[in-house]
Structure formats: structure tokens, C-alpha cells
Amino acid sequence: MANPQAVNFLTGLAKAAFSLGLGATAVNSSLYTVDGGQRAVLFDRFRGVLDETVGEGTHFLIPWLQTPYIFDIRTKPHTFSSVSGTKDLQMVNLTLRLLSRPEVPSLPSIFKTLGTEYDEKVLPSIGNEVLKAVVAQFNADQLLTERPHVSALVRESLIKRAKDFNIVLDDVAITHLSYGAEFSKAVEQKQVAQQEAERSKFVVMKAEQERRAAIIRAEGESDSAKLISDATAAAGMGLIELRRIEASREIASTLARSPNVSYLPGGNNMLLGLNPVEEEAYEEIEEEATKDETDI
Numbered sequence: 449m450a451n452p453q454a455v456n457f458l459t460g461l462a463k464a465a466f467s468l469g470l471g472a473t474a475v476n477s478s479l480y481t482v483d484g485g486q487r488a489v490l491f492d493r494f495r496g497v498l499d500e501t502v503g504e505g506t507h508f509l510i511p512w513l514q515t516p517y518i519f520d521i522r523t524k525p526h527t528f529s530s531v532s533g534t535k536d537l538q539m540v541n542l543t544l545r546l547l548s549r550p551e552v553p554s555l556p557s558i559f560k561t562l563g564t565e566y567d568e569k570v571l572p573s574i575g576n577e578v579l580k581a582v583v584a585q586f587n588a589d590q591l592l593t594e595r596p597h598v599s600a601l602v603r604e605s606l607i608k609r610a611k612d613f614n615i616v617l618d619d620v621a622i623t624h625l626s627y628g629a630e631f632s633k634a635v636e637q638k639q640v641a642q643q644e645a646e647r648s649k650f651v652v653m654k655a656e657q658e659r660r661a662a663i664i665r666a667e668g669e670s671d672s673a674k675l676i677s678d679a680t681a682a683a684g685m686g687l688i689e690l691r692r693i694e695a696s697r698e699i700a701s702t703l704a705r706s707p708n709v710s711y712l713p714g715g716n717n718m719l720l721g722l723n724p725v726e727e728e729a730y731e732e733i734e735e736e737a738t739k740d741e742t743d744i
Contacts, residue, residue, distance in 0.1 A: 478511055479507070479508060479509075480506070480509060480516045481506045481507075482502055482503060482506075482507065482516075485521060485522040486504065486518050486519060487552055488501065488502035488507070488516045488517065489502070489517045489555050489556050490515070490517075491515045492513060492514050493513050493514070494513070497559055497560050499556050500556075501552060501553070501555045502516070517559060517564060519555050519558075521552055521555075523547045523549045523618050524549065524567065525545060525546070525547055526546045526547075526572075526575075527544070528543070528571070529541065529543045529624075530542050530544065532579050532583040532584070533583070533584060534588045535585060535586055535587050535590075536587045536588055539627075540583060540591060540626070540627055540628070541624070541625070541626045541627075542579055542622060542624065542625055543625075544579060544621070544622060544623070545621050545622075546617055546619070546620055547617065547619040548567055548616065548617050548618070549616050550566065550567075550615060551614045551615070558613075558614050566613070567615065570610070570613045570615060574606065574609045574613075578606050582601045582602050582605060585601075586598060588627060595622070598622070599620070602622065603617075603620040
């Protein structure tokens with residue numbers, strides 16, 4: 449037979465343990481913790497969302513009657529892409545990166561209107577809207593040449609739009625920009641055309657320089673002929689005779705080196721056996737001497 453005292457002791461111990469567990473459960477359900485970089489919004493079943501946010505630390509609440517909703521107030525990155533049309537009707541692919549965080553005093557309003565996933569609901573829509581509106585103000589080539597101005601306009605417009613939803617944007621940046629296949633092909637064709645134009649310009653300049661060189665050469669020959677004429681008029685025909693002697697010496701030197709030259713007996717000293725090259729050289733020397741005489 450069991451000892452009544454032992455039974456009573458065990459029964460009391462069980463009741464104490466049950467009471468302690470029940471009390472611990474009640475205390476645990478009455479406490480909640482807000483970590484660093486977070487804020488809490490309390491929902492009361494009778495009063496609705498409370499207007500004040502709860503800061504970091506451990507706080508009390510009324511079990512079943514109140515429920516905490518935790519918000520992360522640290523800056524978070526968001527990236528999304530958009531296909532926008534430019535002023536000259538070219539399609540451009542843009543990637544935008546945002547750093548956003550909620551306005552802490554406005555967390556109750558954000559919770560009531562947007563919920564805890566406020567950023568996923570707002571930022572992609574206003575980001576695409578602003579990108580399309582800004583890009584439509586520029587031509588496709590201006591997006592590269594005026595990229596800082598485009599980024600500034602996008603940043604300013606996005607900050608203004610996000611403020612309407614109680615969202616703070618710490619940074620807005622265009623991280624990627626690319627054009628469609630048709631525009632890229634048109635740019636390549638334009639570059640080829642510019643290279644051809646530069647090549648044509650060089651050819652024209654070269655022809656102009658050659659023309660000027662020909663004019664200078666002709667003027668030099670004219671001046672040379674005039675100087676020879678003046679010298680002949682002043683000193684007689686000695687210069688012509690000198691040119692004849694130089695031409696004859698050159699002819700004799702050329703013919704002396706040729707094994708195919710022979711002289712016929714008689715007074716004419718006719719030359720035989722010249723090959724076509726030697727005959728051409730002989731004729732050129734004769735023509736040069738005749739030309740000098742004619743110029744004079």
C-alpha cells in the first residue's frame with residue numbers, strides 16, 4: 449500500500465511544476481524581442497495598429513490581445529531591369545540598383561497600407577515608371593554621352609516618388625545599359641562610313657599635295673630655263689657647248705661599256721649592234737641635249 453505522504457508530495461510537486469510551466473508560458477507569450485536594426489509595430493485587437501513604433505530590446509505585450517510585427521530598417525539593395533524607348537524610338541535595356549529603407553516614424557502607416565513586403569510592392573513599379581519617363585527625354589546616343597545627367601534625373605525622380613510611400617532611397621545607380629541589335633548594327637555601319645569618309649579625305653589631301661608639288665616642279669624648271677637663257681645671253685653659247693660635251697661624254701661612256709657596238713669604216717662612224725635599251729638611252733641623251741638647246 450502506497451504511503452499517503454509520498455502521494456501527497458508527488459501530487460503537490462506535479463501541481464507546482466504545472467503552475468510553473470503555465471507561468472513560464474504566460475511570461476514567454478507576454479514578451480517579445482526587437483533585434484538591432486529592427487523596429488516593431490503592435491497590432492491591438494481593439495485599437496488596431498498602434499501609432500508608435502517599438503525600438504530595440506525586450507518588451508511586454510498582452511497575450512492574444514496584441515501581436516508584434518517586426519520591420520528591418522537597415523538599408524537593403526534592390527535590382528531590377530527595364531526595357532525603355534528613347535526619344536529617337538530605339539529600345540534600350542537598363543538595369544537599376546537601389547538602396548532603400550523605410551521611414552521609421554511612418555512604419556505604422558506603411559504596415560496599414562502596404563504590409564511588411566512594402567519594398568517589393570512599390571520599388572519595381574515606380575522604378576520602371578521613372579526609367580521609362582526619363583529615357584524618353586533623350587536620344588539613344590545621349591544616354592552614353594550624358595549618362596551622369598541621366599542618372600541624376602532618375603535619382604531625383606525616384607527619391608521624390610518613393611517619398612510618397614514613406615520609403616527613403618540612399619542611392620540610385622544605373623549599373624547596366626545596352627542597346628538592341630538593330631541599333632548596334634546601325635552604330636557599326638556609321639563607324640564604317642566615318643572611316644571611309646576619313647580615307648576619302650586623306651586621298652583628296654594626297655592628290656592636292658601632289659598637284660602642288662607638280663606646280664612647284666614646273667615653276668622650278670621654268671626658272672631654271674630662264675636662268676640658262678639669261679646666262680647664254682650674257683656669256684654666249686659656251687653653256688650649250690658644255691652641255692653638248694657632257695652629253696657626248698655620257699654617250700661615249702655608255703657605248704664603250706656595250707660589247708655589241710661596232711664601227712663601220714668611213715667618215716660617218718655609224719654605230720651597229722645596239723640593243724633596244726642602249727638605243728633608248730642614246731635617244732634620251734640626244735633629246736635632253738636638244739631640249740636644253742631649245743629652252744635656251
